[in-house]
Amino acid sequence: MRNVADFLLRNWPLKLGAAVLATVLYGGVVLSETTRTWSPQVPIEIINPPRDAAVLTALRPVTRIEYRAPIDVASRLTSGSFRAFVDLSGVRPEVGGEPVSVPVQLESVDDGVQITDYGPKTVDVQVDPVVTRELTVRVDSGQIPEGLDVGPAQADPPTVALRGASTRIASVTTATARVAVDASALNVDQEVDVVPLDGAGTLVTGVDVTPPRVRVRIEVARQISTATLPVAPQLSGEIDQGYQLGHVTVEPLTVVVSGEAPAVEQLSSVPTAPIELGGRTGTIELAVELAPPPEVTVNGSESVKITLEIVPAPGSRTYETGLTLVGARPDLTYALSTPSVLVKLAGTVPVLDAIDASEVGALVDVTGLGPGRRELAVRVDAPAGVEVGAVAPETIIVDIVALPQEPSLPLPTDSPSPSP
Numbered sequence: 001m002r003n004v005a006d007f008l009l010r011n012w013p014l015k016l017g018a019a020v021l022a023t024v025l026y027g028g029v030v031l032s033e034t035t036r037t038w039s040p041q042v043p044i045e046i047i048n049p050p051r052d053a054a055v056l057t058a059l060r061p062v063t064r065i066e067y068r069a070p071i072d073v074a075s076r077l078t079s080g081s082f083r084a085f086v087d088l089s090g091v092r093p094e095v096g097g098e099p100v101s102v103p104v105q106l107e108s109v110d111d112g113v114q115i116t117d118y119g120p121k122t123v124d125v126q127v128d129p130v131v132t133r134e135l136t137v138r139v140d141s142g143q144i145p146e147g148l149d150v151g152p153a154q155a156d157p158p159t160v161a162l163r164g165a166s167t168r169i170a171s172v173t174t175a176t177a178r179v180a181v182d183a184s185a186l187n188v189d190q191e192v193d194v195v196p197l198d199g200a201g202t203l204v205t206g207v208d209v210t211p212p213r214v215r216v217r218i219e220v221a222r223q224i225s226t227a228t229l230p231v232a233p234q235l236s237g238e239i240d241q242g243y244q245l246g247h248v249t250v251e252p253l254t255v256v257v258s259g260e261a262p263a264v265e266q267l268s269s270v271p272t273a274p275i276e277l278g279g280r281t282g283t284i285e286l287a288v289e290l291a292p293p294p295e296v297t298v299n300g301s302e303s304v305k306i307t308l309e310i311v312p313a314p315g316s317r318t319y320e321t322g323l324t325l326v327g328a329r330p331d332l333t334y335a336l337s338t339p340s341v342l343v344k345l346a347g348t349v350p351v352l353d354a355i356d357a358s359e360v361g362a363l364v365d366v367t368g369l370g371p372g373r374r375e376l377a378v379r380v381d382a383p384a385g386v387e388v389g390a391v392a393p394e395t396i397i398v399d400i401v402a403l404p405q406e407p408s409l410p411l412p413t414d415s416p417s418p419s420p
Contacts, residue, residue: 035116038065040079044104044123048089054165054206056126057099059086062106066117073112082115083107091127095166099124128165135162135175137194139216145183149224151258152299153179153188156215160194164207172196172204179216188218219297225261228254231290231304232269237278239310242349245277246309255304259296267296272304284308312348316389319343319360323378323396327367334366337397341378347386359383364396371402 042062046055062084069077086102101122108115137160139153160175177192194214196207231250239245255270272288289303322340341362345352363379377395382388 053093151219244313
């Protein structure tokens with residue numbers, strides 16, 4: 001026993017110091033391996049999202065992390081020391097589908113940190129297909145100042161394309177362009193943003209609008225008058241020789257215009273831009289711009305469809321032509337009361353211009369007629385494409401006389417021979 005006591009008491013200060021040092025070192029190791037709790041706000045990233053799909057859920061962040069780390073490592077941790085994410089590669093987007101639960105993965109960017117637990121471990125995610133929808137732009141001019149009248153708002157372009165998650169697109173009721181009408185009665189002519197709104201007039205986020213801005217025009221005046229007026233085609237130029245203007249049709253026949261009352265009240269019709277007629281023939285269909293006065297606006301389409309018919313003009317020509325006898329006999333002579341007649345032909349000018357006078361002939365038929373005075377009709381055969389309008393005179397007097405026959409000579413007779 002004495003030997004044991006001597007051993008324990010020998011160099012006891014050194015042994016005591018070693019024991020204290022060992023205790024301190026052991027405590028540091030144990031303390032460094034103790035599980036710690038961190039309460040940061042680590043946002044959750046989305047990786048591998050489905051193609052042509054949108055995530056509708058706002059993911060809540062990781063708010064609790066339990067970990068082990070040496071003291072020096074733990075002392076320098078921040079929210080950026082961790083990365084949280086969800087992998088959506090296995091999620092299938094469905095229109096109006098229910099949220100699906102996906103696991104949250106958490107990583108430490110420092111190798112000295114061992115994550116033991118965290119929360120949340122899962123999050124609910126709603127993934128919606130991305131769709132496109134076209135809407136007509138609705139112009140919201142707000143409260144109109146008292147004493148002003150405004151014409152119909154016109155947006156250019158009149159429609160926009162909306163693209164986004166199908167649920168969000170379905171909730172959009174209007175693509176609205178907001179403008180303000182000034183009390184000074186100045187016309188509105190400006191580019192404004194187009195915003196997608198739901199039925200309550202609230203902005204629907206996450207929807208792309210193409211184009212994002214449109215040009216809005218509104219006629220503003222202290223008194224606005226509206227009228228329905230006929231369209232008046234404005235024809236210019238000379239129609240080619242031998243042709244004339246036939247039917248002219250307009251579609252639509254009338255248009256609605258608006259503007260300040262004095263300007264509208266002076267109009268009896270809405271003119272078109274000039275339509276050149278020279279060099280045109282046949283049936284022509286044209287889209288022609290309307291040309292109202294500058295202070296008057298056409299509501300709706302600013303062009304009309306006009307159909308023109310440029311047809312050959314009717315005319316007549318008078319020809320003097322000699323008479324030809326039909327059926328004359330060689331043993332008779334024929335005396336005509338006139339050697340020629342006037343023939344009037346009617347038809348279109350281009351056809352009449354192409355007729356040669358030698359093609360016009362007048363005939364008198366004396367077939368089978370013997371000597372005597374006859375009143376006979378004059379017959380005219382008209383060339384193709386024209387009609388006989390008149391013949392002057394329509395009848396002539398023909399005196400038919402038989403040719404005199406040559407007298408026959410007497411035959412010689414035999415006389416008695418004189419006697420010797």
